[in-house]
Amino acid sequence: MINYLFLVLLFMGLVFLCFLPALIEYLRPKDDKPLAINLSMELDERYFAHSFRGILEPAFSGVEKDLVLKDEQKPGWLQKFPVLKTHLMMHRDKEEIWLAEGDIKVPAGSKFDRILIVNGNFSTEENCSFEKELFVKGDSFIGQNNVLQCISATGKLKLEENVLVRGWIDADEDVYISKGCKIKSRAASGKIIWIAKESQLSRLAGEEFVVGGDGMVKTKSKVKEIVLPIIRWTKEMDAIIKENFKSKNLFEIKELFKEKFNEDIPEMLFFRRARVLNFIEPLVKMNEKQKPGFLKDNKVWMQGGESVLVKGNVTISEGENVPYNIIIKGKLTSQADVVFQGGLHATKDVFLGDRNHVVGSVVSDDKVVLGMDTVIENCVDAEKDIFIRKGVTIGSEKRGGGLAAGGKIYLQEGVSGRYKVYAENGIQPVESIDEILSK
Amino acid sequence: MVLFVVGVILIFIFTVMIIYTVRHYCFLWNRLFGKQRRDFQDLPGKYQPGISILVPMHNEEKVAANILSRLVEMDYLRERYEAIVINDHSTDRTGQIADGYASKYDFIKVVHRTEGKNRGKASALKVGTVFASHEIILVFDADYQPSKNCVQRLTAPFCDVAVGLVMGRVVPLNAPDSFLTRMLDLERSGGYQVDQQARYNLNFLPQYGGTVGGIRKNILKAIGGWDVTKFAEDTDVTYRVFLNGWKVTYVNIAECYEEVVHNWKERRGQLRRWAIGHNQCLFAYFWKTLTSPILKFAQKIDALLLLYVYVIPVLMVIGWLLGIYVYFFGAYWWWILFAALMFTLAYNNVGNFAVFCEVGTSVVLDRRGRVVWLLPFNLFNFFANMWVCAGAFFVTLFEGFKGVAKEEYILEWEKTKRVSGINALGAETIERKEAPRPQIIKEKAVEESKIVEKEVVEESQTIEEKVTEEPKFAALDSALAEAYRLMRERNYGDAVEVFKFAVQVAEDATATAMLEVELGKIYFILGEKKNAIQEFSEASKICADCGNEDLKREIEDMLNKLIPLSGKES
Known part of the structure; x- marks a missing residue:
């Protein structure tokens, strides 16, 4: 009997021991303040x-x-x-x-x-x-x-x-x-930060930055933003979109509008209108007729919010027009003069050709390579390295901008951008991007 | 045979516990040693898209001024920023306080809901969304106090087109208040600092908590808006966004204070509400998650485990009952050991919303100290969770079967009572700071100068008069402005909704009749002649005694035109 009593007491004592520190902190609190948040802190680049x-x-x-x-x-x-x-x-x-x-x-x-x-x-x-x-x-x-x-x-x-x-x-x-x-x-x-090649930094924060040559000459003019016009949609127009949305792609609808109404409407706006009119259910697979040429080999879903979701690698040929936000579960390669009317996200590498124009942001879970004279109106963000060729402009007056990488950012001479740059492993102006890529 | 069945069930429950335990240890490992995902926080600053902040309020006079003053001080471009307070059937001075702010700051708008059946947060958000004019919608509960940079930080991830939802971190402000608040402080700490962040790092599903977060307006529209039939509209939106291929992002650095519940009764109600709402989502999205064509296998598994969180207590209660059975009737001693092990596993790793290892880790990451000593006291929280969540599961199940859940839940506000109303910056309650606005400004003015006092008092009185006399007209005006804007944009569907709201708000017969006429006209434009006739008839009835002859004539003319047309159609 005594043995049992002893065991019970021992057990209770051990249980009490577990609660002892808790009891001490509760009765004589030393750390009972809420977690401190600096409520007044402003984000200041400088x-x-x-x-x-x-x-x-x-x-x-x-x-x-x-x-x-x-x-x-x-x-x-x-x-x-x-x-x-x-x-x-x-x-x-x-x-x-x-x-x-x-x-x-x-x-x-x-x-x-x-x-x-x-x-x-x-x-x-x-x-x-x-x-x-x-x-x-x-x-x-x-x-x-x-x-x-x-x-x-x-x-x-x-x-x-x-x-x-x-x-x-x-x-x-x-x-x-x-x-x-x-x-x-x-x-x-x-104001402006002028950076010569072969210098190394971690972050840049200014109104603008320019990667100049030895002579420190600003080579890039201001971004020419793509502004979508405001369209007065009529019932007749809506009817045509409704009639053709499932049987034609946006480029064909655009031609139809040119013929019928003599209006040159950007393709993105047809997609936006189709969403407003509820012709796009969330996550509906795009049929073969709706798909533009560069997505023919991919599985494509319309997400309902002006975006399409694409599975597999995508290659966009020269001069193409991407009329929606595009989210790619794979790699994106674009050739020269491609216009993205929205933003883009890829889970693998993004290679943009020369003179591409992206109205939104470029985000990649891997690395990003931007071609010469490409314009990104918003931000560029990559989990790994970013390579930026000569003449690239990032950010605009209207949309702000920024450049951030989990790896390193390589900037070729002649790059200019607005606002801020951050790279976890440093920013490096270089003479040739191809040289770095080939390594 | 019975023992065999019991054994199988116990092993199943034990396996589930192990799966959840492994999941949480994976999160812990990731948070401590894994690569932390960059959440676009290198970008905020110059990227400032237009945002509409929705603040639903129902009897929030104790805290309304706190959140509104925080929103006034927010570091964001004013021309791209608006705050919409949805005063939903408040019976206290919430509306007056909000109106006071709205009259002082242009970017604050107040929508007063005084009539109509649908109440509750989701319903209020639905109305607020109609009035939101910017591309991104952020939501803050009335008892929340965000930091000055919170909005910028929450907005930054939206530069990525793949991001649909963003969630920030919640920190209890009233932690020292009671035993329960201290427990909840620990729970929140582990839940956000470790669990949410790890899920984001691993590309799983961080949960949007209904506040301190935001969504793109076009995505919200695309997925069907706020679902007023769900108790947990936040979980519901999270899953709909995720299943449609957008990312949910967690921003640990976007911090915001909240007032957590003070007593166990309130806690029980809150927990029950969450559990029922979450279980509703489980029934709604289980199959869709399992069969999603776009989610990866690991994402599906984690999303399912998250959906099942509130079912675990049921399993545990069953496990305990079987454990007791085994104790008395079991043939093997190791069954008892098994049950004890299950209990320990449940207590430490599953049954609390933030498991012990995560709480400990969060305390280390937050550089806090002795607060972690309180951890064993979570036993009380654990038992409360078990009891309430198990009960809530059966409530959802049976009411779901009966099919009455929807009607019952959409009608009322289920919310936490505010007690303290602490202002994080000055520790002043609104009773002193904002509510008797004239007096406090007067007091301040006396100290400075008598002349200033006179001016300020006069100004305050004007505000007070406006506030007390015309709260509804403010709402009607804003509703009409919004409705006509929508009509100009030819967005007739939304305009109808706003006019319907305006009809509820308008008190004067002439105004109501005029609004009915507007509604009728829109229906006419939309080609819905029957609805149009109905609206005009309604207007005709209302206007019978209003004395406005022009309006009467207009209504009659419209009806004369429409009725033959409708006849032809039929």
Whole structure:
């Protein structure tokens, strides 16, 4: 009997032991706050610079005159400039910050290991090294083979050849990144970022970026957007769509409209109208008559929302017109001058030929290769690498834009785009995309 | 023989438990060591398509101001952004609060539903969708408080044409309130941080939770809109979108606070509602999922396992009962061990909405601390889940057989009572912050200057007057504007719906008659002469005593024209 009692007590004790920590936390809570969300956080592409400036700006508001450095305390290149010194807690460390007034020129081979604020223009000669951040309230010119931590400028910023930046760079005006520069984090600008080939970056965020040659010449004009017209659909028109939707493809319907109404209506709009009129049930297989030539060998479903779902690899020949959003469970290859009136998604590689025009976005679960002078009006996103040939334009005024890759982004000279670029494994301007692809 | 049958059933249940356990450990492995899928979060910022945010409300005076003030502060281009509050048969001051905001901010619109049989969230969303003028629809419940960048983050995945639905992360704001809220905090944490994210990573089906998420308007139309007959309109939409070949995306970083239920009674109601709704979807989509021509095998399996989540408690209850039987009548001792093992497996890995390993992982990923110590207390949650979900399964089953479920469920709001009304930013309840608008502005003004006070008070009084006197006219105006817009676009089908709504809202006989005339005209355009005659006849009856002779004449003329036409047809 005692044995049984002992066993029961032991069992209950063990059960209680499981609940003991829970009981302690419940009765004396130490971690009962809701998970913290920063409700006020805005998405800011230039967050680093803005936050850095926000910390530094008030640093000298209460500095007294005796903190003005004497000449013997300053390096030679700061001798003729008034310099203030203060300390600030940054990242748990107490940092020394210097504030220099005037246009400063740093001679070759100089080294500096404090945070520096320059109230004026700032330029360096070759082989200088700055171990801490720089904040320039003016234009900046960084000489060849310099090593920087981070730099923020309120004017223009130019990095000469082979500059290494361990963190980020940012300028309110244009940023120029010369050949061989390496920027480990992001390059941001309030205006245009000009990138020379053979430089390496991780992120780009500016109003626009241009991959220029050595001469840094902007080669691309603004995107000519495809805008679908507004059509006044009549009963007669609707009747014709209804009559022919199952027996003809959209190109044939378009010809019919040209004949009957003398109207040149983009094919996408017939598809859209058919959806509005409920002629498209969700996930209905497209019959052979409805299929355009480039989808003849594929299984195709109309999804009901201006999209078609295609199984298998798709090859689109030169000059074709894709009149819907296309979701491909396979690989997409298009030849030159193909127009996509919507967006496209492929689960495998996407190879777009030269002078293609995509009104929506290009998304791939694998890699994306864009041909010369191709225009993507919206975003490009790939799980792996993205290869962008000369003259490609990404993003538009109306639809915004962006370029993101889970791998690397290779940009050939002459590429320009709006807004932002992100690549997990870095952005690399190159001379020839074919060379990289062949490797 | 009996023992053999019992044994077979127990082994079946045990196998199901093992399958679910393996599934959850796969999720865990993926979340900890697998490749995390990029959810387009490198893109938000400049890509800002037009969005309509729907906020259905039913007696939400305690929380209405919180969500509306969050939407006002949202970081998004104003010209591409609108918020539509659907005040659905509220009997408290919800409508007034919403109107107060609408009068101050152009992008906020309020739709007041005061009549009509169909109530409930799905029905409110259906009405709200008619008024939505942008291509993407986002939904927030009234007790939610999204972060400033939440909308941008939720919108980003829509740049991919394959994405149909997007879901964000929900975080309980009132976690410290009670024992239950702390348990639910853990559950949500594991469910979103690990389970949803892993399903998205593995290209399976992350579930749209009915709030903090969005859908493309054209896709919603294509799949037939919100289904008012389903208790879980969110699960229903998730499956319809997924089965039609679009992707459902989960954005873990799009965070939003919510107020979770405070007491067990509320919890029971919520759970029952979810379980019934989910089981309705199980019956509706089981076969379609199994036979889908476009889903991969693994996607089908996971989608089916997700559909069966609320059936598991039934299996477990059966398992326990059989376990007891085996204990008393069983011949073999290992049957008992088997039943005990099943219980442990169920408790740790299946029976709670977020299994223990997932909760633990989420606590690590969220860099939280001692909160995980509470995990064993989930036992209470576990038993509650078992009991309520098992009951709900049979309710769905039997009412489904009887065929009365639809009529019963579409008529009313089944919602959680709001208790705290905490504002995540200032911890102020709406009673102080927004409701007595004139007073609070007055108080502030006194501190600053007396002149300002006078101006502000006058302004506030105007708002208050508007709010109290004309809430319905605001709705009627917006309905008419929308209806005429739809007519201009020749979208007569939707225009009919909006006019019908306007008829419900209008109180004045002349206005109602005029709306009936408009409806009649649309039916005439659509060639539905019988409906047109019906509407004109209705207008004629309503207008009999309205004293508007011109209108009467117009109606008579129309009827005179239509009746012979209709006669010819017949």
